[in-house]
Amino acid sequence: MTPDTEERPQMSVEDFEELVRRAPRKLRNRLEFLGGKLCVRHGPLDVDEFEELAAVAPETVRLEYVNGKVVVKAMPDGNHREIFVWLMEQCMQYRSDLRLYPESGVKAEAYRKGRARTGGTLARRGHFKAADIPVYLLIDRDTHTVTVFSEPKDGRYLQAPSYPWGSQVDLPDPVGFTLDPEGLKDYAD
Known part of the structure; x- marks a missing residue:
């Protein structure tokens, strides 16, 4: 059983700000919050960069790396x-x-x-x-x-x-x- 890959769930401004605070310094300036979505500037993250970001994500933020994109997933309800x-x-x-x-x-x-x-x-x-x-x-x-x-x-x-x-x-x-x-x-x- 696994969540699907659709990008419906979005994050709150507070969750985004917390993610940026916790993110490795080299990734902070690449993260954007546009239209309620987490976006990555200057090309996609590589797998190692994603794993660094996911490791520090707040417990209210669930990240996946699908087809080279960072996707915010809904927390289990x-x-x-x-x-x-x-x-x-x-x-x-x-x-x-x-x-x-x-x-x-x-x-x-x-x-x-x-x-x-x-x-x-x-x-x-x-x-x-x-x-x-x-x-x-x-x-x-x-x-x-x-x-x-x-x-x-x-x-x-x-x-x-x-x-x-x-x-x-x-x-x-x-x-x-x-x-x-x-x-x-x-x-x-």
């Missing part, structure tokens, strides 16, 4: 948390050997050319690894779909079927169980 708990319960019911870890940062250069934060990462108990994730589940509240990315190869997923909410969702191995996302309708908005 109550419905996001309910979806996370629902998914965790499903996973525990079918695969007690797996754990759903919240809010994981992932490097996704080949797939999304940057850095992103997942809503949750499913991994075996006692072994957290955010690279080479064999099954990646995107629960999209805007389109009311569940997309299952699987068969990673060369930084991309070869399979990515989408299902409307209410349809059974078969999760391939190594997860290997079927989700019934009917309950997600309660958290659509």
Whole structure:
């Protein structure tokens, strides 16, 4: 489960000012706040510059690096948390050997050319690894779909079927169980 790449959420002036105060000196003069959006002057940040900025961002600001752009993402809301708990319960019911870890940062250069934060990462108990994730589940509240990315190869997923909410969702191995996302309708908005 991960946030989508759309740039809807914006930051407040106060959050922008705090981000600039905390930013590495070399980046401060490159950050602008235009029309409620965080913008970067003088070309895009490279990955190292982004990681420096994201590391000092205030807890009220969630940054991702998508296709070479810095994107401000919405902080998880109550419905996001309910979806996370629902998914965790499903996973525990079918695969007690797996754990759903919240809010994981992932490097996704080949797939999304940057850095992103997942809503949750499913991994075996006692072994957290955010690279080479064999099954990646995107629960999209805007389109009311569940997309299952699987068969990673060369930084991309070869399979990515989408299902409307209410349809059974078969999760391939190594997860290997079927989700019934009917309950997600309660958290659509």
